Amino acid sequence: MFLQIQFESEIPIYQQIKNQIIRGIALGELELGEDLPSVRQLAADIGINFHTVNKVYNQLKQEGWVVIHRKSGVMVNPDLKPEKTPEYMESLEELLKITTAEAYLRGLEKKEFIALIEKNYESYKSQEGE
Amino acid sequence: MFLQIQFESEIPIYQQIKNQIIRGIALGELELGEDLPSVRQLAADIGINFHTVNKVYNQLKQEGWVVIHRKSGVMVNPDLKPEKTPEYMESLEELLKITTAEAYLRGLEKKEFIALIEKNYESYKSQEGE
Amino acid sequence: MFLQIQFESEIPIYQQIKNQIIRGIALGELELGEDLPSVRQLAADIGINFHTVNKVYNQLKQEGWVVIHRKSGVMVNPDLKPEKTPEYMESLEELLKITTAEAYLRGLEKKEFIALIEKNYESYKSQEGE
Amino acid sequence: MFLQIQFESEIPIYQQIKNQIIRGIALGELELGEDLPSVRQLAADIGINFHTVNKVYNQLKQEGWVVIHRKSGVMVNPDLKPEKTPEYMESLEELLKITTAEAYLRGLEKKEFIALIEKNYESYKSQEGE
DNA sequence: GTGGTCTAGACCACG
DNA sequence: GTGGTCTAGACCACA
Numbered sequence: 198m199f200l201q202i203q204f205e206s207e208i209p210i211y212q213q214i215k216n217q218i219i220r221g222i223a224l225g226e227l228e229l230g231e232d233l234p235s236v237r238q239l240a241a242d243i244g245i246n247f248h249t250v251n252k253v254y255n256q257l258k259q260e261g262w263v264v265i266h267r268k269s270g271v272m273v274n275p276d277l278k279p280e281k282t283p284e285y286m287e288s289l290e291e292l293l294k295i296t297t298a299e300a301y302l303r304g305l306e307k308k309e310f311i312a313l314i315e316k317n318y319e320s321y322k323s324q325e326g327e
Numbered sequence: 328m329f330l331q332i333q334f335e336s337e338i339p340i341y342q343q344i345k346n347q348i349i350r351g352i353a354l355g356e357l358e359l360g361e362d363l364p365s366v367r368q369l370a371a372d373i374g375i376n377f378h379t380v381n382k383v384y385n386q387l388k389q390e391g392w393v394v395i396h397r398k399s400g401v402m403v404n405p406d407l408k409p410e411k412t413p414e415y416m417e418s419l420e421e422l423l424k425i426t427t428a429e430a431y432l433r434g435l436e437k438k439e440f441i442a443l444i445e446k447n448y449e450s451y452k453s454q455e456g457e
Numbered sequence: 458m459f460l461q462i463q464f465e466s467e468i469p470i471y472q473q474i475k476n477q478i479i480r481g482i483a484l485g486e487l488e489l490g491e492d493l494p495s496v497r498q499l500a501a502d503i504g505i506n507f508h509t510v511n512k513v514y515n516q517l518k519q520e521g522w523v524v525i526h527r528k529s530g531v532m533v534n535p536d537l538k539p540e541k542t543p544e545y546m547e548s549l550e551e552l553l554k555i556t557t558a559e560a561y562l563r564g565l566e567k568k569e570f571i572a573l574i575e576k577n578y579e580s581y582k583s584q585e586g587e
Numbered sequence: 588m589f590l591q592i593q594f595e596s597e598i599p600i601y602q603q604i605k606n607q608i609i610r611g612i613a614l615g616e617l618e619l620g621e622d623l624p625s626v627r628q629l630a631a632d633i634g635i636n637f638h639t640v641n642k643v644y645n646q647l648k649q650e651g652w653v654v655i656h657r658k659s660g661v662m663v664n665p666d667l668k669p670e671k672t673p674e675y676m677e678s679l680e681e682l683l684k685i686t687t688a689e690a691y692l693r694g695l696e697k698k699e700f701i702a703l704i705e706k707n708y709e710s711y712k713s714q715e716g717e
Numbered sequence: 718g719t720g721g722t723c724t725a726g727a728c729c730a731c732g
Numbered sequence: 733g734t735g736g737t738c739t740a741g742a743c744c745a746c747a
Binding site for chain 3: 612613671675682686701705708
Binding site: 293301302303321 | 433440448
């Protein structure tokens with residue numbers, strides 16, 4: 198498994214896992230319809246309690262990233278179609294407000310910031326052969 | 328005061344205040360050397376516990392955004408020069424990893440994302456007459 | 458066979474099968490006395506474990522919907538006469554309590570709700586030439 | 588508190604609590620903006636573990652029924668506006684398919700079924716003075 | 718005081 | 733063997 202958890206981080210473990218799974222989908226490391234480890238398996242791999250993984254999978258299911266088959270376990274939602282909802286856009290804009298403000302004050306040029314965005318986007322695009 | 332607090336938000340109140348003060352500086356709404364309200368004043372204005380405001384000011388001081396004079400209160404650091412430290416850059420890159428991943432999956436084009444960044448940066452630049 | 462199973466559903470597979478068989482009887486798609494597929498046949502058709510089908514048939518038998526002959530297999534109970542028991546009525550009322558409450562809060566008018574009921578009832582009645 | 592839990596029921600405790608809170612809102616027993624007991628308080632009142640209540644509140648928040656203030660606890664969403672989404676309508680229709688089928692086969696007349704619906708709806712309407 | 722996170726272990730439903 | 737539920741208790745962040 199490609200998950201890398203920082204136990205000393207302030208970011209909750211379950212949040213780190215969620216982030217990395219979503220990023221894994223964007224990067225193409227996780228394909229649509231691909232099986233994810235069982236809650237207990239993943240928990241054992243990472244060395245955490247299975248309830249923590251359970252919480253992750255349930256939230257990912259709630260948000261539509263994965264589907265939970267009744268017995269075969271959890272897989273990346275094969276019909277993944279997350280939407281650019283107004284709520285999402287609002288929260289993104291709110292996040293960027295403070296992020297860019299601090300970046301600007303710290304002397305990060307607009308060009309540098311955009312370069313970071315582009316670097317990330319390229320890594321996603323490359324998955325599609327574009 | 329220009330602070331707008333969302334009590335139902337996931338973001339802690341103290342974090343919201345910090346964010347808005349930093350953004351206020353970037354926007355030029357708060358000038359370098361400008362006095363901030365006293366702890367009790369701000370707490371009363373927002374309707375929160377003054378310990379929360381105290382925490383905010385102490386963290387802002389520690390991070391170099393404000394200076395606290397024993398009697399004259401708190402002011403925006405007149406010699407503000409926050410740095411683009413490696414630690415900061417690392418945390419920013421980490422944040423953008425997950426942020427762009429979700430944005431990409433939700434169908435937000437790179438151009439759209441960058442437009443959001445530029446919109447923000449323009450609002451800061453305009454303060455300098457550029 | 459007319460069974461359509463959703464493996465990602467919250468509803469257990471065995472429950473889905475039961476539901477569809479009972480609905481099939483109400484719709485007249487399954488006639489009284491009609492033979493049902495064998496346990497192994499149905500399991501193979503759907504692609505599930507035959508223990509699951511076994512469980513379904515046994516529960517349906519216990520509730521009086523089908524009869525099981527040792528060799529000739531399973532058939533819809535030719536003398537079907539399920540009753541409007543107090544227990545059933547109680548559980549139905551309990552179900553409708555929460556169902557109508559949410560429907561009401563979501564803005565579903567009483568007329569709309571009743572229209573849904575009537576639409577269903579009509580499809581059963583039509584089987585009797587009414 | 589008006590909650591009545593059946594510990595011997597097959598319906599999970601957390602589900603029963605959810606149901607009764609939503610029904611409480613529909614009945615007007617819970618007003619919009621009204622405070623709900625704290626997780627630990629409600630858990631103690633019912634005599635269950637606080638994690639179970641926590642799960643309820645989080646799901647209710649996720650579905651928009653309540654808001655969780657950072658310190659003042661949980662309250663019924665004052666801006667409650669659950670929607671008649673296509674997903675909801677689909678699941679409701681699916682539920683009514685099997686429910687009406689069994690009711691019909693058990694000899695419950697359409698009129699009787701509708702009477703049950705009306706009885707419930709009246710109890711909600713009466714809250715509005717209509 | 719509030720909710721949030723994580724651990725730990727038990728038992729159950731499902732297939 | 734899978735996820736789901738519930739209990740229990742610890743510690744933390746927040747206000």
